[in-house]
């Protein structure tokens with residue numbers, strides 16, 4: 001599904017190298033987790049994959065189902081099926097959440113040569129999915145993320161993911177700021193979407209989310225590289241001992 | 252020996268001379284004695300003030316020449332016409348073509364709760380309520396700042412609508428301005444008198460003429476309410492100078508919103524006098540333009556009573572050479588305690604080649620008041636743009652969505668949600684056409 005090879009990224013504006021050769025391969029239908037110390041480059045990786053400006057790829061490749069991602073506009077990557085649940089979802093005053101979602105869903109359908117969703121079908125779909133995530137009608141009407149609590153913002157990301165039905169979902173610390181119940185809701189939302197044709201890359205600091213969303217593979221990222229890859233037990237090791245042992249071992 | 256004229260006096264003399272010249276060959280309509288007197292007085296006012304000139308402080312950002320010349324410059328009539336607006340509403344339609352009333356296209360001038368007739372007919376009657384209004388608010392509005400184009404209008408306007416509202420008008424009065432002839436130069440003057448507790452909604456739309464000079468005088472008695480929504484037409488080359496003069500009684504409500512898209516030059520002035528306690532005046536506007544486009548909102552609100560609230564919310568979206576101007580003043584007279592004055596004027600610059608010039612002013616002679624003003628210029632928020640694009644919304648569409656969001660605060664000032672919908676529909680249509688080239 002997602003193939004990243006030797007990815008090197010620096011900041012456009014300054015000579016700061018952040019990703020120093022990332023190799024990562026996520027197979028169709030699988031769930032991979034990335035853990036790693038603050039500042040190791042996890043969010044940067046997710047931004048570079050989704051096409052945010054400000055980064056320069058100096059080496060390496062990234063493909064989604066064989067398509068080169070790095071040459072595409074963010075909207076084209078989205079239409080191919082890439083989705084990023086932001087670590088810090090953006091507030092957009094003046095744009096209603098519902099309008100935003102309908103515009104996004106229809107833009108992607110259009111890009112794929114599908115017909116636009118009718119207003120009634122869209123409403124039916126969003127109401128059902130919002131209900132599962134305990135997002136009320138008021139939150140759908142309000143401007144995107146404006147005045148949402150931290151947890152509400154994260155649930156709103158998952159609602160977007162559920163509506164857009166992407167193939168490759170990257171979740172950047174979607175668990176941070178969530179209470180125990182909300183974490184369960186989000187995990188249920190993710191698990192409901194798990195299927196053979198859909199993969200997940202879950203960035204997290206905590207084992208707790210991985211209790212609910214069982215990863216097939218766990219990677220440790222440090223200083224711009226994947227330094228260790230293992231099974232679910234790797235997350236437990238981090239939870240119990242921190243990163244010191246792992247980093248010492250690979251140094 | 253005569254003293255050489257000071258530079259200032261020489262400029263004034265030139266302005267006055269220009270006014271005399273401007274009035275030399277024009278046709279001044281004749282009517283009843285009161286109407287003739289009002290027009291003569293306006294002529295005298297204009298000659299005394301002189302025509303606006305480039306050096307005038309009040310015309311610092313907007314060049315007045317094309318509005319003052321005897322001949323209007325031609326403006327192409329957009330072949331595609333405009334998407335309909337306000338069509339779905341039950342309304343009394345009054346159509347002007349190039350500034351001339353069209354009986355054939357207008358509804359009969361009658362409605363429960365109001366007296367309505369053409370200016371032409373009112374001005375030929377010896378006794379008419381309009382004599383207390385026609386040119387009266389305009390004349391009041393000439394101080395402390397002169398507005399010569401409004402005096403020119405009072406002197407020249409032959410057509411317009413006069414409305415006296417005694418109760419709640421049954422439906423909105425909708426003025427539709429069609430532009431048919433490329434060289435048309437139109438002067439319309441409307442007077443609206445709202446008696447105590449009366450209530451009227453006025454709609455206006457259309458490009459009107461190659462050059463349009465319009466004055467609207469609104470007199471609100473105590474507890475009267477006036478709602479005004481206007482969509483200025485999208486002919487690219489048209490020019491307009493419009494004035495609203497409003498005088499407000501106790502607990503009266505005045506709300507006005509204007510949408511402007513395209514047009515080479517638009518100067519919308521509003522002069523609002525709050526004379527009765529507890530009155531509320533909101534004036535808002537959204538203007539969108541690109542290329543050869545200048546939009547000027549010039550507002551003067553006088554608080555001269557207790558506990559009045561005024562709000563100005565103006566948004567401009569500018570690109571490729573477009574210029575936005577805002578001159579907004581709140582004057583709080585001595586004794587106008589508990590005044591709540593709010594002024595916000597913002598521009599969204601879609602590229603580096605657009606300009607926003609703002610001059611917000613507060614002049615306050617009372618001590619117990621809350622007044623604020625803010626003026627900003629900004630670009631599209633990159634974070635928001637990326638967020639939208641990451642969800643699959645292409646850049647152009649995302650930019651439009653953020654543009655709509657930017658002007659939403661002004662559109663929100665429209666109280667009736669159906670009218671707000673009409674305006675949003677018009678905006679979306681315009682953006683879509685722009686996007687599709």
Ligand SMILES: Nc1ncnc2c1ncn2[C@@H]1O[C@H](COP(=O)(O)OP(=O)(O)OP(=O)(O)O)[C@@H](O)[C@H]1O
Pocket residue numbers: 011016018036037038039040041042043044045054087
């Ligand atoms: N635009 C930027 N300007 C300056 N520094 C940046 C920028 N983007 C990223 N960095 C730096 O790059 C490094 C990696 O940041 P990144 O956000 O990818 O880390 P992370 O692994 O997601 O950390 P966290 O676990 O705290 O979320 C950090 O040192 C960060 O300060």
Ligand SMILES: [Mg+2]
Pocket residue numbers: 042043044087172173
């Ligand atoms: Mg991060």
